[in-house]
Amino acid sequence: MSTLPKAAPATSRWDRAIDWVDDRVNLSELFSFLTHFGLIYTPIDTKRPLRDVLHQVRTTPLESYARWPHILGLLTALLFGLEAVSGILLAFYYQPTTLSAYDSTRSIVRDVMLGWLVHHVHMWGSYLLCGVVLVRMLRLFWDGLYKAPREILWFSAVGLAWLVIQLDFTGLLLPWDVKSYWAAQRGLEIVWSLPIVGPLFSTLVGGRTMSEDVLNRFYVLHIIVLPLMYLGFVYLTFATMRRVGLSRIAGAVPKLTTFRRHVSDLIVITLLLFAGLVTLATLMPYQFHGAADPYQTPKGTLPPWYMLAPYALFQLPIPRWIPGLGLLAVALALPFLPAIVKGAGERLDEKRLRMAGLGVFGLWLVLSVLGALVDRK
């Protein structure tokens, strides 16, 4: 222990208290672990005492990412944090059985103090998270941020997008409301139509149709499995960023700021985000449509919005596995975009690639609109 470097002499009772704990627990290591999920990205020597580390952190100028367009990455982590907190509160009351799911959700909104706020904030948070993740992917693509050395950043961005969609899909079913139930049922039918993956996934979640098993497994996926994977990808994103740095327009000089300002900005953004969610939750609350009835499909039942494009494709008069295979190919190719682009040739025409990407996105939008119109006859 004596070989460890000593911190500057303690000047206050607070410093002495920190030193007392630091002599017994490696606080620097703990701090370093926390910063792995964002906050700062100054290299930290975990062998040094915490007070030294903190001093170093405070005095080293850093490039803040609480600014557009880097804020998109930050929001994917912040919103996830808010979803996690509100989700845990909801899990205190929610009962994942077909008999009590709907009533327990209603009871959260109606009877639990501020339950409505937590529930609606959780719902709006998921909408925002979907949007943020999608915009972030588009932005990374548009600015070519999948090229070396940022391949892993792109990979984790796609991973986050997939996880958000799965989190939304599994969460959608949980209220067991008639609308969400049938949307999830339509979604499950689409997943089932994907070759190989479909049957595998459907078997994993307990069948092709909604049941107690499916509800339970969706719940476990929603609150344990998928969030842990999401956390892994958030870590990967920040770990990559600590190595390759923030993206910047070629030739631009990095704008440095202090740690204090950076943290203040983070707090302000979190506060604004929370206030925005509270506002949305109050002005546009979730609407209940009645408990799900497996024997009655309501009119105008559609899958969730991110599945509208496949839904439109599946209306074509060809075997479903053909569009299914196409979708699967696109989904699997997306994270490996850097490798594919690299293989295409030494010098790639960035403009043409952008246009191709835009074309695919446009096609997806058109298909989604068509999918939304399928049942309006």
Place this chain on the structure above:
Amino acid sequence: MSALGKGMGMIRRVMALALLLLPLAFLASTSAHASARKTADGKVTRASGRCGSCHPDERVAFEKSRHAGEEMHCTSCHGGNDQTVDEAAAHSGPNWRGKITRAEDPKICASCHSDETRMQPYDLPVDQYDLYQTSGHGKGLAKGDGKVAVCSDCHGSHEVLSAHDPSSRTYVTNIPRTCGTCHGDSTLVRERKLKDTYHEYLGSVHAKSLFDKGNLKAPTCVSCHGVHGASPSDIRNVNKVCGRCHTAERRYFQAGPHAAAMAAKQMAECSSCHGDHGIAPSETARLATSCVKCHAKGSKDEVLGATLLATYQAAEDEIRKAEALVAKADAVPLRTEDYKARIEEAHTYLREALTAAHAVSPEGMSGYTERAKSVGEEIQEELKSKLQNITVEKIFLLVFWFYVIVTIGIIRRFRDADAEVVK
């Protein structure tokens, strides 16, 4: 060990043999079961005796019937001797009757079914034959009409089944078709100048209730016309017949002006508006539209009908508005169980109002419509104020934003505190 092994082998062989013989034993037992039982003196004890040797179809039908299990034999109706296959011997004897004509059919059935001593164990009535004589069918038969219905037309001849048996022609859901065999036969009804009442009935609300909803209490032909004493209802009796089930409607109708006026003019009361066999479901619009069937257009009677309809619809409207608010409250969600129960109650008043409308008196009906209306209005008022409470949250939102902005201001001061230090 080897001795034991030998013993086991032996047991196995015996068991294999037993297994081989099992199907044979089964065959033997079933064939013994299938053949008619014979007593020691060679008498065949089955219901159809030996008649089935030459009349296999009749034998099969009869053996399935309710009669076969109740000490009835072919000879009970047809006479003769059922213990011989010799035609001459079988078709002879003091009580030999042979094929039964339509004319003698009711009498033969009555020989048992009018006998209280015989019917008492089965708890069956014994008045069917007397009732039949009073019916249109019975009277026709007495006049020598060979085409009117006799017992076997409805009950079957050999294949008589209990009316409780769903495959019986006299089971409640089969009765319309049984009557319809003649009353829905286009040639027959044209010949006899009758209405095709069977097909009319099929379109009625009664038939829908019976067939589509499976309501076994729904009226069939016999509910109004009688079972064995089948006869058309007298015009003056229509309201009594309908009133057997629609008791409240009849009560209101008789309290109203129509009862005496229609009786004086020999008009069929209920069926003048509702039809007879093809009774349509009750539609509220008919409160106004059926008046002009008899009353002049533009007369005060037509205006009265329109007033009834308007009164009813005003109440219905309030309930509909209340229901829309309940749905809105359900989506929030607020507690709505109590409101739903009260709406149910309002619907009951509305239903009662339609019944009361048979007295054709706006004052009499408004007692119910007013109650329904006031329940609807009360619910609307209460729910509107409850839903408005939600706007209070929006005021809290403003306060919340005020604090958020203040907090951000404080943080900004903290943020810029070390601006000089870094420079």
